[in-house]
Amino acid sequence: MIGYLSGKIISCKPTKILLDVNGVGYTVNISVNTFENIVEKENVSLYIHTNVKEDSISLYGFFSEAEKEMFELLISISGIGPKLALGLLSGIQTDDLKNAIQTNDVMRITAVPGIGKKIAERLVLELKSKVDQISDENKKAIPFSIKNEAVAALTTLGYNPRLAEKAVRDILSVSPDLSLEELIKRSLGGLVK
Secondary structure, eight states: OOOEEEEEEEEEETTEEEEEETTEEEEEEEOHHHHHHHTTOSEEEEEEEEEEOSSOEEEEEESSHHHHHHHHHHHTSTTOOHHHHHHHHHHSOHHHHHHHHHTTOHHHHHTSTTOOHHHHHHHHHHHTTTGGGSOOSSSSOOOHHHHHHHHHHHHHTTOOHHHHHHHHHHHHHHOTTOOHHHHHHHHHHHHHO
C-alpha cells in the first residue's frame, strides 16, 4: 500500500490534486485543510491512505500525519466512508475535532455541513477513548474556548462558519495570546477585506 508520496503538483483543486512522482501521475483526494496548506507550493509531500475496493483504488492525501490518523479513525466507524470523513476534515481542523470529541461537543461537530446529530453522537461515543493517540498538530495549542467563542461570535454576526474559523485560526497562529475581544476585532478586519 502507498503510505507517502512526494512530488510536483500538476493540478490542484480544493478536493483533489494530480501529483507527479518521478514521471507517474497520482490523483489524490484531499481535504480543504490540506489544500490550504499546499495551494501555494510547487512540490509537496503528503501522507497517504490507500483505499482499496473491489472495483477501484483511491488515494487520500493529508498534509499532516495527525490528519491522516484522524481520517483513519473516522472511516473505522460503521456508516462513515472516506467521502464523509474527508468532508468532516474539510469543515473542521483535526485538533478542533479531537477536542470536540473529547469534550462531547456535538454542536461543534454538527456545524460541519453534511454531519447530522446521530453521526456526531456516534463519533463522540466511539472515538472518545481513541482520539488521545492522535498527535497534536500544533505543539503550542491555542485555547479551544477562546477560538470557539470567537468563531461563534463571528457566525452570530452572519459570517460563514468556515471563513470565520479560518480568519480566527490565521490570526491566532501569528498572535496566540490575544484577548477574545481583540481576536474578534482582528478577525472582523480580515473578513471585511
